[in-house]
Amino acid sequence: QVQLVESGGGLVQAGGSLRLSCAASGRTFSRYAMGWFRQAPGKEREFVAAIMWTWTGSSIVYADSVKGRFTISKDNAKNTVYLQMNSLNPGDTAVYYCAARRNGGPSLDVGEYDYWGRGTQVTVSS
Numbered sequence: 001q002v003q004l005v006e007s008g009g010g011l012v013q014a015g016g017s018l019r020l021s022c023a024a025s026g027r028t029f030s031r032y033a034m035g036w037f038r039q040a041p042g043k044e045r046e047f048v049a050a051i052m053w054t055w056t057g058s059s060i061v062y063a064d065s066v067k068g069r070f071t072i073s074k075d076n077a078k079n080t081v082y083l084q085m086n087s088l089n090p091g092d093t094a095v096y097y098c099a100a101r102r103n104g105g106p107s108l109d110v111g112e113y114d115y116w117g118r119g120t121q122v123t124v125s126s
Contacts, residue, residue: 002114036048095122096121
């Protein structure tokens with residue numbers, strides 16, 4: 001069983017930055033693909049970014065809407081995955097969720113992930 005706890009959300013002005021953290025329990029954390037998703041009011045949960053470490057290096061995927069602004073990273077020693085968010089705009093306002101996938105690489109599909117955190121609110125004011 002894996003438990004995920006997000007932190008780092010808050011209120012920020014447009015153009016600002018935030019760094020989200022997701023602390024994971026479990027000894028097999030390093031083997032899992034980890035993803036960040038977000039859900040705005042009245043909208044479906046959508047993919048933001050995902051990462052997985054392999055013996056050849058990291059495999060990272062971003063949603064087009066965040067490419068060049070957001071950076072996902074993973075610290076296996078700390079069992080933590082991060083999402084650095086820069087140049088935020090009001091369209092980034094949402095609850096951000098961390099997710100872990102037991103088998104397979106980083107995926108854009110919500111249904112491919114096995115464990116979820118409770119989320120952290122990010123609000124970007126104009």
